[in-house]
Each structure stands twice: as C-alpha cells, then as structure tokens.
Amino acid sequence: MSRRPTNLYRLQLNPTFTLCDALAVLPYLKELGIDTLYCSPLLQSAEGSMHSYDLINPLKFNQQIGGEKAFLAFCVLAKSLEFNIVLDVVVNHMAASLENPWWYDLLESGPYSEYAEYFDIDFQPLLSSLKGKVLMPILDRPFHQALDESQITLASLKSGLAIEVMGLSFPVSTQGYLECLEAIDALTIHLEIKALYKEFKKLILMTSFKEKEKRGVVFKSLKDSWALLAQNKEIKSLIDQYIREINQDKSRLENFLSKQHFFLEFWQYANQNINYRRFFDIHSLAAIRMENKDVFDHFHPLIGQLLKDKSIQGLRIDHPDGLYNPYQYLKHLQKLYKKLDPSAEKSLYLVVEKILEKGERLPLHWPVKGTVGYEYLNLLHQVFIDKGQEENFSELYEVFLGEKIDKELLLQKEKREFALLYMTSDMKALANKFFNCADLRNIEDLSIEHLEEALIELYVFFPVYRTYLDQEIGVLTAFEKAILVKVFDKAQKNKPFLTSSFNYLKGLFLEGFEALNSSEIACVMKFQQLSPVIMAKGLEDTHLYNYNRFIALNEVGGEPHGFGESIQDFHSEMEFKQTHHPDGWMTFSTHDTKRSFDMRMRLCVLSEVFDEWKELVVSWKRQNACYKIHVEKELFPDFNREYFLYQTLVGFWPRDVQNKQALVERLKSYLIKASRESKVYTTWIHHHPSYEKALLHFIEAILQEDTPFYKSLLQFVSKIDRPGQLSSLSCINLTLGLPAPLDIYQGTEKWDFSLVDPDNRRPVDYKNRKIALARIQSIVSCKQWIANAFNQEDLEPLKLYLLYRGLHVRREKGEFFLTAKYIPIKCKGQKYHHVLAYLRQEGEFCALIVSSRFLTGYDNAFFWQDTYLSSPQELIGKSLTNIYTQEILQFQEKMLLQILLEVAPFGLWIF
Numbered sequence: 030m031s032r033r034p035t036n037l038y039r040l041q042l043n044p045t046f047t048l049c050d051a052l053a054v055l056p057y058l059k060e061l062g063i064d065t066l067y068c069s070p071l072l073q074s075a076e077g078s079m080h081s082y083d084l085i086n087p088l089k090f091n092q093q094i095g096g097e098k099a100f101l102a103f104c105v106l107a108k109s110l111e112f113n114i115v116l117d118v119v120v121n122h123m124a125a126s127l128e129n130p131w132w133y134d135l136l137e138s139g140p141y142s143e144y145a146e147y148f149d150i151d152f153q154p155l156l157s158s159l160k161g162k163v164l165m166p167i168l169d170r171p172f173h174q175a176l177d178e179s180q181i182t183l184a185s186l187k188s189g190l191a192i193e194v195m196g197l198s199f200p201v202s203t204q205g206y207l208e209c210l211e212a213i214d215a216l217t218i219h220l221e222i223k224a225l226y227k228e229f230k231k232l233i234l235m236t237s238f239k240e241k242e243k244r245g246v247v248f249k250s251l252k253d254s255w256a257l258l259a260q261n262k263e264i265k266s267l268i269d270q271y272i273r274e275i276n277q278d279k280s281r282l283e284n285f286l287s288k289q290h291f292f293l294e295f296w297q298y299a300n301q302n303i304n305y306r307r308f309f310d311i312h313s314l315a316a317i318r319m320e321n322k323d324v325f326d327h328f329h330p331l332i333g334q335l336l337k338d339k340s341i342q343g344l345r346i347d348h349p350d351g352l353y354n355p356y357q358y359l360k361h362l363q364k365l366y367k368k369l370d371p372s373a374e375k376s377l378y379l380v381v382e383k384i385l386e387k388g389e390r391l392p393l394h395w396p397v398k399g400t401v402g403y404e405y406l407n408l409l410h411q412v413f414i415d416k417g418q419e420e421n422f423s424e425l426y427e428v429f430l431g432e433k434i435d436k437e438l439l440l441q442k443e444k445r446e447f448a449l450l451y452m453t454s455d456m457k458a459l460a461n462k463f464f465n466c467a468d469l470r471n472i473e474d475l476s477i478e479h480l481e482e483a484l485i486e487l488y489v490f491f492p493v494y495r496t497y498l499d500q501e502i503g504v505l506t507a508f509e510k511a512i513l514v515k516v517f518d519k520a521q522k523n524k525p526f527l528t529s530s531f532n533y534l535k536g537l538f539l540e541g542f543e544a545l546n547s548s549e550i551a552c553v554m555k556f557q558q559l560s561p562v563i564m565a566k567g568l569e570d571t572h573l574y575n576y577n578r579f580i581a582l583n584e585v586g587g588e589p590h591g592f593g594e595s596i597q598d599f600h601s602e603m604e605f606k607q608t609h610h611p612d613g614w615m616t617f618s619t620h621d622t623k624r625s626f627d628m629r630m631r632l633c634v635l636s637e638v639f640d641e642w643k644e645l646v647v648s649w650k651r652q653n654a655c656y657k658i659h660v661e662k663e664l665f666p667d668f669n670r671e672y673f674l675y676q677t678l679v680g681f682w683p684r685d686v687q688n689k690q691a692l693v694e695r696l697k698s699y700l701i702k703a704s705r706e707s708k709v710y711t712t713w714i715h716h717h718p719s720y721e722k723a724l725l726h727f728i729e730a731i732l733q734e735d736t737p738f739y740k741s742l743l744q745f746v747s748k749i750d751r752p753g754q755l756s757s758l759s760c761i762n763l764t765l766g767l768p769a770p771l772d773i774y775q776g777t778e779k780w781d782f783s784l785v786d787p788d789n790r791r792p793v794d795y796k797n798r799k800i801a802l803a804r805i806q807s808i809v810s811c812k813q814w815i816a817n818a819f820n821q822e823d824l825e826p827l828k829l830y831l832l833y834r835g836l837h838v839r840r841e842k843g844e845f846f847l848t849a850k851y852i853p854i855k856c857k858g859q860k861y862h863h864v865l866a867y868l869r870q871e872g873e874f875c876a877l878i879v880s881s882r883f884l885t886g887y888d889n890a891f892f893w894q895d896t897y898l899s900s901p902q903e904l905i906g907k908s909l910t911n912i913y914t915q916e917i918l919q920f921q922e923k924m925l926l927q928i929l930l931e932v933a934p935f936g937l938w939i940f
Contacts, residue, residue, distance in 0.1 A: 033612060033844055034065035034113050034343070034378070036836045037772040041620055041790055042069050043079045048095035048103045055106050057799050060806070062836025065113040067345065067772060069620070071100060072331065075124045079790065080620070082347065083124035083314060085132075087328045104340045115343040115378065118332060120358065121351035122308040123148075125165075125315035127197055132315065134245060136163060137200035139290025143241040147324050149306035149316045151458055156302050162292045166299030166312045167195055176283060181293065182276050183285060185259065185268050189252045192286065194293060203232050203248065204288040206255065213267040221258055225251065297714050303454050308351065309562050309570075310451040320353040325361055336377065337369040343378030345401060350383060350561040353554055354499050356395055363396045380614055384565075384586040386493045390508070391610065399606075399613015402772060403586030406616050408594060408602055409764060410581060410629045412865065413756050413882045415636040416593035422636070425643050426578040429650065430668045436576055436590050441489050443575065444567030446708070448485045451566065455559060456481050462555060466548045467533060474529040483530035484556065486520035488563040495560040498553060504541040513538055573623065574707035577673040581632035581680070584623050593636070596865055600853035603867070607768035607851040615769035617761075618777050620790060625783040628680040630760060631753030635679070637885040638749065645745060646675055652738050656730035658723035665723035670704060674728070678742060681782050684750045684822075686743075693732055697725050699784040754780075754824040755884040755934060758831060762935035763880035765835035766869050768851055778832050780825050798829070805830050812914040815932050827933075834912045835937060838876075842939075845871055852903070854879075856926070858896030864926065870903050874940060877909060879926075881934035892934070893926035900924055909938035 038058050040051050048071075058066070070081035073089040081091060090097040107114055127133050131144040139145065139161050140152045152161055168175050175181050175194075183201075184193045190201040190209060210226040228251055235244040259265050275281045286293065294302070299312055308314035318324050335341045344362070349355040359379060366377035379397040385404045391397075427433055448456055460481035467475055496509040505513065517538075521531045542550055573583035582589045606613065617626035624632075635642050650671065657664040666674070681696065701721055704711050711717035731738045757780075764771060774781075776793035779801065783789035805826070808814045818827050839846050849871035856864040866879040879898065886892065904920040911918065914932055930936060 032064070032113070033847055034115065034770045035839045035844075035846060036063050037065040037067040037115065037614065037770055038063040039067045039619070039772060039774045040069065041775050042071070042081065042091075042094045043790070044077070044093045045079075045792060047093075048099035052099075052103050052106055054795050055103075055110055055112070057795060057802065059110045059112070060802055061778065062833060062840050063112070063773070064840050065115055065342075065770070066107055067115045068117060070117050070119055070347075072119075075126050075128055079787065082119050083126070084119050084122075085124045085126055085129040087123075088331050090331075100340075113342040114340070115345055115380075116332075116335070116341045117345045117347060119347045120317075120319055120328070121348045122314045122316045125305070125307075125313050127199065133200060136165070136289075136291045137202065138245065138248065139163070139202070141236055141241060141244055142290075143245050145241070146321055147317055147327075149318050151304045154302070154304040154454070155457060155461060156304075158287075159292055159302060159304055162290050163305060164294050164299060164303050165199075165291045166294045166296040166303060167197070168293055168295045169195065171295045171298070172293055175293070175295075176279055179276070181282070181286070183272050183282065185265075185272055187256060189255050189259075192289065199289070199291065202289050203229055205285060206251075207233065208285060208288060209268065209271055212271045213264070219261075219264060222264065225254055225258060228254075300451050300714075301453050304458075306455070306558075308348070309566050310447075316351060318353065319358050325358070329362075329365060333365055333369050336366055343380070346379060346381045346397075348561075349381045350494050351558065353558050355381075356392065356497060356499060357501070359396050378612075380612075384494055386586075387588050387591070389493050391613070392497055392506075393609065394502075399610035399769075401619070402614040402616040402769065403584075403619075405602075405606070405614075405767075405769065406619075406622070406626075407582075407584055407587045408599060409615075409617070409760055410584075410626070410633055411588075411591070411594040412596065412599045413630060413633045413760060414579075414581065414593035415883060416595065418636045418639050419592035421639050421643075422579050422592070425639075425646070426672065429646060429672050434576070434578075436578075439576060440568065440572045443571040443708075444489045444563055445485060447567045447571060448488055448563050452559070452562065455562075456485060459552075459555060459559060460484055462548075462552050463534070463537075466537075466546075466552055469546070470533060470536065472529055472533040475533060479527055479530045480533075482524065483520070483527045483534060486524055486527065487516055487534070487556075488560060489567075490516045490519040490523075491560055491564060492516075494564045495557045498538075498542065498557065500542055500550065503543055505539070510539065570706050571708055574673075574703050575669065575709065577669055577676065579632075579635070580624070580673060580676045581629045581635075584629065585619075585621055596862070597853075599865065600851075600867065603767060603851050604853070611768040611847045613769060614772045615764055615767055616772040616774070617764070618774040618781065618783070618789070619772075620774065620786060622789065623785045624680060625781045625789060626760075626777065627753070627757050627780050628782045628784075630757040631749060631782075632676060632680040633756060634749045634752045634885060635676075637752065637883050641745075645741065646672065649675055649738055649741070652736070653727070653731050656727050658726060660719045660723050665710070665720050666727050667710070669709075670700075670707075670724065671727075673703065674700065677784075679746060679749070681784065682742060682746050683782065684743075684747050689732075693729065695784065695788055697728055699788060700724055700728060702785065749885075751822075751824070752885045752887070754828075755887060756882065758824060758827055758933075759880040759882060759884070759935045761828065761831050762835070762937055763865055763878060765831070765839065765937055766846060766867070766876050766878035768847060768849070768869075770847070771836070771839070773832070778829050780823075780828065801826065801829055802833065805833055812916060812932060815913060819933065831913065838912050838937070838939060842874070842876075845869070845874060846876070849874075849876070852901055854901060855899050856896060857899060858926075859894050860892070860896045860926075864896065864898075866898055868901055868903060875903055875907075875909075876940075877904065877920075877936075877938040879929060879936050881930065884934055887934055890927045890931045893930060896926045898924040898926060898929060907940050909940045912937050912939060 071091055072084055073086040073091050074081040075083040075085055090100055123129055125132055131147055135142045135144050135148060150163060182193045184191050190205060191198040192201060207229045210222060210229060214222050214226055232247055259268055275285055296312060306316040308316060352358050363377050376396060380399055380401055381397050383391060383400045385391060391400055460477050463480050464477045493512060498505055517531055517535050537545060537549055537553055569585060573589060576589050704724060705713045710720045733739060779798060846869060849869040852868040852870060854866040854868055856866060863881050863883050869876045900920050900922055905922055908917050908919045
C-alpha cells in the first residue's frame with residue numbers, strides 16, 4: 030500500500046450495480062476526494078444475491094457483478110486514478126446451498142466428504158436419527174406431509190440419481206446408488222451393472238480420514254460410469270421403473286431417504302435439532318471452521334493472489350467474532366501476506382467488523398489497524414443528544430406505554446428467549462460438551478439440564494460480545510476477568526439453585542488454560558464462539574426494536590440505555606484512538622446501520638424540543654386511536670410499536686414530499702421487518718397476519734392527507750428539519766479532522782434518510798451527484814456561496830460541499846490527520862456547552878476544527894453572544910485559512926465565536 034487510506038468510499042456491488050457500473054463512477058469519486066475504494070464482497074455468491082455475504086466459492090470471482098474480466102478493468106482504472114482498494118471478505122460462513130460445491134459434496138458423502146471438517150457440523154448429535162447426517166431445513170411444511178403430497182421424490186438426471194425437493198436436486202449417497210443397483214441387478218444379467226455394484230461396495234468401505242479425497246475422486250468416476258450406463262435404453266427403463274415404484278411407495282421412499290447424508294426438515298422446526306453452526310440463526314448460512322489449517326489454505330488462494338499482485342491493498346474482515354479463534358486467524362493472515370511478499374516492509378492492512386461496547390477496547394495484540402468504526406459512529410450522534418433530557422424521555426416513554434419499563438430485565442428476557450427458542454440445539458450441544466468434561470472435577474449435583482440453564486444465564490448477563498481466551502494467550506485480560514466475575518455473580522444471584530453448575534463453569538473460565546485439559550479448553554472456546562450470537566440477536570435484532578424510548582440510540586454497536594455523551598468523554602475517546610488505533614475507521618452510515626446518519630441526526634434534535642415533542646405524541650396518540658383494529662381482544666398496533674412509528678416518521682419523512690406512495694410502501698416494509706425482529710406479536714418464523722394487517726392499515730390511515738396527524742407531522746418535520754440538517758453538517762465538519770480514515774457509504778454525500786436494509790441499499794443516482802459536484806467545483810466566491818446556501822430552505826448542497834473541501838484537504842495532507850497530536854480546546858461563555866473544538870498539530874502544520882451542537886434556535890452568528898474559544902498556545906498569532914470560505918483569520922488568545930463562526934456554525938481552519 031503506497032499510502033495509508035484516509036478517505037474511503039463503500040461500493041455496494043450487486044447484480045444491479047456491477048463492477049462495470051462502478052467503473053463509470055471512479056472519476057467522480059476521484060473528484061470528490063476519495064483515495065480508497067472499499068468494495069463489498071467480490072467472490073462468488075449465491076445466485077441472485079443482493080449482498081454477496083452468502084459465499085459459495087472463495088476461489089472464483091462473482092460473475093453476477095462482472096467476474097474476473099470486469100474486476101481487472103476496475104483495477105486498471107483504479108490504479109491509474111491512484112486509488113487503494115480494500116476488499117470486504119466473509120470468512121466466518123458460506124451459503125448452505127447446493128450451488129456451493131463444498132456443501133454439495135458434504136450432503137452427498139456426509140462425514141466421508143473431504144469437506145466434512147470444513148463446516149462446523151456435529152455428526153454425532155443428541156438426536157440419533159441425525160447421526161452421520163446434516164439437517165437441511167428447507168421444507169415449507171412438515172416432512173411427512175411433504176412426503177405424502179409428493180413434494181419429495183427420487184429422480185434420474187443425466188448426471189445421476191437425485192432427490193427432488195422444492196425445485197432443488199439433492200445428491201444421492203453411495204448407499205442410495207447401491208440400493209438402486211441391487212434392485213435392478215435382480216432384473217437383469219448386465220455384467221456392467223454387476224461390476225458397478227461391486228465398485229460401489231468398495232467405495233462404502235473407504236471410510237478413513239486419509240481416504241476422503243481419494244473417495245471423492247472415485248465417487249465422481251463411479252457417477253460418470255452410472256451416467257454412461259444409464260444411456261442404455263434397457264437399463265434406463267429399469268432405473269425409471271425402480272424410481273416409479275419407490276415414489277409410489279412412501280414407506281420405501283422414506284427408507285431410501287434415511288440412507289442419505291442429509292435429513293430434510295420443515296424450516297420452522299429446525300432450531301430444535303439443527304446440527305451445524307450457522308451465521309447467527311440463519312439456516313441458509315453455514316459456519317466454516319477457519320481454525321482448521323486445510324480450510325484456511327483452501328479458502329485463501331484467490332484472496333492471496335489479489336494481494337500478491339497488488340490488485341487490492343487491504344482487507345475488511347466480516348464478523349471475526351464468529352471465528353473459533355479470531356486472533357489466530359488474523360495472525361495467520363498476516364503470515365500468509367508475508368509469505369506472498371517477503372519484501373513487504375509493512376504488515377497487511379486489516380480492519381475488523383468488531384462491535385465494541387461502552388468501555389470495551391479492541392485487543393491491542395491483534396495485528397489489525399482497528400475496527401470499521403461502529404463505536405465512533407455511535408459516539409458521533411450521542412454527543413449531539415442533550416444528556417439533561419434523559420429523565421424526561423424515560424418518563425414520557427413509560428407514560429405513553431402506560432407501564433413501567435425495566436430495561437435491564439427486558440434485555441435479559443429477550444436474550445434468554447432467543448437462546449431458548451432459536452439456539453435450542455446449540456445450547457443443548459454445548460451443555461453436553463461441558464457435561465462430558467465434568468468427570469475429572471467431581472462436581473456434585475451436576476446435570477446436563479442444569480448446565481444448559483447455567484450457560485444460558487451466563488450469556489444473558491454477558492455485557493460484551495465475547496472474550497478472547499485462547500491457547501496462545503492462556504489467561505484472561507483484567508477487563509475480561511472483571512466481566513466474567515460480574516457475570517457469574519449476577520447469574521448465580523438470579524438462579525441460586527444452579528450453584529453446582531456455576532461453580533464448575535467458574536473453575537473452567539477463571540483458572541486460565543494452563544489448568545485445563547484439551548477437552549475443557551475446547552468447551553471454553555466454543556462458549557466464547559457462541560457468545561456473539563446471543564448478544565447480537567438478543568440486543569441488536571430484538572432489544573433495539575423493543576426498547577423504543579429514543580430510537581436514535583438504537584444502532585448497531587449503540588447504547589440504547591444511555592443518553593448522550595459529554596464533550597469531555599468525546600475528547601477522551603479521540604485521544605485514546607489517536608494513540609492506539611489512528612487507522613481504525615470512522616463512519617456515518619453503513620450497509621448494516623438501522624437508520625442512516627441524517628435520519629439519526631434529525632432524531633437527535635428531539636432532545637432539544639422535548640416539551641413540544643411530548644405535547645405532539647400525546648395528541649397523536651389520541652387522534653389516531655380510532656385507526657386501530659381489534660385482534661384477539663387487543664388493539665393493534667400496541668403503544669410500543671405506535672411510539673416507535675412516530676419517531677420513525679419524524680426521522681424519515683421528507684419536508685417536501687415528492688412520491689408519497691413510494692415512501693409509504695418503504696415505511697410499511699420496514700415496519701413489518703421491525704415488528705418481526707421485535708418477536709413480540711409476529712416473528713420471522715411465525716407470522717401473525719392479523720397483527721401485521723392491522724399495522725399496515727394504521728400506517729395507511731394516519732398518513733391520509735386529510736388527517737390532523739398528517740398535517741401536524743408535516744409541520745413538525747418542517748420545524749426540526751433545518752436543525753437536523755445543521756447538526757448533520759456540524760457533525761461532518763467535526764469528523765473531518767479526527768484521527769481516522771473516513772468511510773463514506775455510497776450515495777450518502779447527499780441527504781440520505783434511509784431505513785435498515787434493504788432500504789439503505791437502493792440504487793444511487795450518480796448522474797445527479799456528478800452534476801451537483803460540478804456546480805460546487807465551479808464556485809468562485811466561496812463565502813458568498815455559503816451565505817446564499819444558508820438562505821435556502823434546504824441545505825443539501827452544503828453537505829456535498831463540506832465533504833468535497835474536507836476530503837481534499839485530508840487527501841492532500843497525507844498522513845497528517847492520522848498521526849498529528851489531538852488537542853482538546855475549551856470554550857467559555859454563556860453557550861460553551863454548545864461547542865466542540867479541537868486542534869490537530871504536527872510540527873508547523875496544524876488544523877483547527879470547531880463544530881456546534883443543539884442548534885434549534887440558531888439563526889446567525891449572534892447566537893453565540895459572549896461565547897469564545899480559548900486559543901491554545903500553538904494557535905496564538907498564527908493566520909489560519911478557513912477551508913470552506915477561503916478566508917484568513919489571525920488567532921488571538923480569545924476568539925469570539927461570533928467572529929469565528931460568522932458564516933456557519935462550524936469551521937475547519939488550516940495553517
């Protein structure tokens with residue numbers, strides 16, 4: 030990598046926005062000030078995938094987004110424009126799909142497949158009927174119903190025998206071929222059939238680990254022989270006769286299916302018995318065992334080649350917390366890079382998609398630059414929330430709901446229910462592993478059932494995604510140990526009858542690996558690996574849709590129970606970052622955020638206008654009660670969902686409505702998704718059509734143009750829209766000088782009021798953005814243009830203008846913003862708490878950043894009255910240039926904000 034990335038731009042590639050489409054955007058991104066292209070996964074994904082996180086082949090480019098040829102053209106232009114390329118890589122899971130050759134082979138040969146050890150599968154599960162099999166939850170009805178209704182049939186294809194299910198063709202095992210050959214052998218004297226039968230019999234005996242690869246080659250050869258044999262009309266007729274008979278006899282067909290290496294199951298029943306680790310609870314994504322050296326070596330050739338020939342300059346690692354040993358994987362990746370390029374002076378540029386909770390730090394020994402920035406994404410909007418209003422919003426929420434909310438108990442309940450309902454088989458299997466290791470410790474009154482309950486309780490009280498104890502480190506950090514001690518204490522107090530189980534587990538978790546045997550170590554490692562699933566799904570994808578006090582806080586990596594951040598805490602975080610992870614990213618929005626940056630910033634304004642907000646929602650509740658529908662003796666939507674909807678509308682609804690019906694449809698899709706994620710009345714597994722119908726009816730009814738609510742909504746949005754825009758602009762300015770590469774999500778250089786995916790992955794109008802950028806580049810009088818822009822109702826041109834000016838300064842100054850000292854600056858006077866200011870200084874060069882917050886009453890520079898900036902010694906007497914207005918200002922010991930912020934409530938000056 031010739032230079033460290035400072036300005037990244039996320040390109041969300043899919044079949045409707047391919048590498049060829051992205052190619053046309055690169056000159057625009059260069060003009061915008063971008064220096065690094067951050068691409069979504071490029072490797073082969075499942076057919077029709079719109080996100081490419083469902084990988085089917087790590088050794089091929091994704092043809093759906095252009096393939097290798099398009100990528101090479103993309104690289105050539107990127108190199109000529111001096112872009113770095115950072116690639117998003119999925120290493121935790123692959124698609125559990127027949128398109129995936131590894132998974133297909135596994136379904137065909139089960140534990141005898143050469144890929145059996147690639148996936149995290151328990152071939153000896155508690156359910157005896159699953160031994161040696163993989164549960165496949167693809168049926169849309171219970172198994173015997175599907176069988177009786179001929180939804181499952183045996184078929185003969187050109188390539189061999191297949192089991193047809195739901196339009197899919199599943200492979201048949203060696204035992205299945207043998208059974209068919211035995212049946213037709215009795216009806217014929219063909220020597221070829223007898224010979225093939227004997228060869229299949231030999232194949233059955235090839236069960237050793239060392240023979241797996243050879244077995245796969247032999248099996249393929251025998252299937253080719255079968256296909257050739259089946260071309261004989263007489264033999265084909267016998268095969269067809271056998272297939273007709275078996276399909277007509279359901280008991281024979283069921284017996285035939287029992288000889289396969291997969292077990293077909295109704296998808297709604299899968300959580301009870303599924304025996305492969307998934308990406309969270311998503312059945313279609315099977316986790317891979319990246320800790321297995323064969324898997325690592327087989328997975329990385331194409332990625333390695335791209336790094337070796339410098340087509341890409343860095344990697345973003347998706348969900349490393351799902352790996353058995355994240356540190357080991359990252360270390361192996363760095364070793365691979367060094368092996369590929371022994372002359373490389375620097376380590377491989379790596380960032381990880383790691384969620385850090387408040388107070389948690391990325392392990393400093395990890396060989397990475399930092400995270401993708403969710404902890405800072407949340408810090409950025411938290412500092413624009415008025416902390417003093419927390420009690421008011423908590424009280425209003427409970428009054429609106431008509432009940433007291435214990436947020437901690439609610440979260441515990443949600444995590445516990447997720448573990449019990451959605452991770453049933455995983456929890457039972459984990460408890461069984463721990464129970465089998467307990468013999469040597471002589472723990473009394475220990476049972477699998479109690480162990481399972483104790484493990485779930487530990488997950489329930491876990492405040493972070495996971496710990497990282499491994500064989501190499503061997504001991505917990507002080508932070509991790511403190512967490513575990515507190516978790517055990519809370520869990521034991523909550524369920525004291527599980528004391529024996531907790532004492533046993535405490536001995537394993539807190540003693541360190543030097544006191545454990547290999548089986549015990551494996552148990553602890555597996556516990557850590559499952560921990561992020563409960564946290565992510567219990568908190569992110571359940572609690573954040575249920576605890577709706579102030580939904581601007583309910584973000585990935587966010588803190589829904591907090592309320593705002595102080596200026597002092599903001600500066601402390603930035604000083605820590607500058608010291609430890611200056612190359613860790615900073616971002617506003619991503620493909621995974623629950624709400625876009627601009628939407629969150631508008632919602633933050635509610636903390637400035639509490640009294641009006643309270644009056645409005647109380648009146649809205651009264652006005653809209655008539656639109657609710659009785660379902661099972663309850664009125665829907667419930668008050669919690671209603672309050673969630675009002676906040677969503679206030680953040681999402683435009684001041685100037687262009688296509689109202691399109692907005693309503695986007696909103697309806699989002700509310701159905703949010704309701705299913707909340708798992709209260711309707712879920713992804715068990716839809717509640719009546720509830721969902723009532724919710725959609727309510728949305729349509731209240732948004733009719735003649736309703737008092739709709740008129741009131743438009744008036745309120747119109748009132749808070751400008752303060753929200755000012756907050757967005759001020760936050761962008763604040764971010765431009767921070768010690769971090771800045772990641773811009775595609776399209777968000779203009780206003781973006783998007784909801785969670787797939788809403789935030791809609792196509793981007795780059796033609797419009799190119800025109801807007803050309804206008805900005807043609808500005809002659811910068812100060813006058815800004816003044817004119819502030820006189821307009823919509824400040825959108827300023828967002829692109831700030832990014833354009835700021836990104837260019839960041840790019841021109843190279844590594845300055847990554848390495849320069851971070852110096853907090855205090856403001857004094859009547860509105861000192863409205864201002865965040867800091868200095869970046871290295872040698873003679875310095876940059877001053879001043880941003881305002883709480884701008885509801887802002888009109889012009891007189892807003893600041895007697896507030897002033899206390900200039901640090903490094904600034905006094907220097908003449909700095911405002912990068913937006915191009916004006917030069919000489920700094921004195923006291924700088925009145927009325928002068929400093931004459932044109933805009935923010936600024937960035939450089940010397």
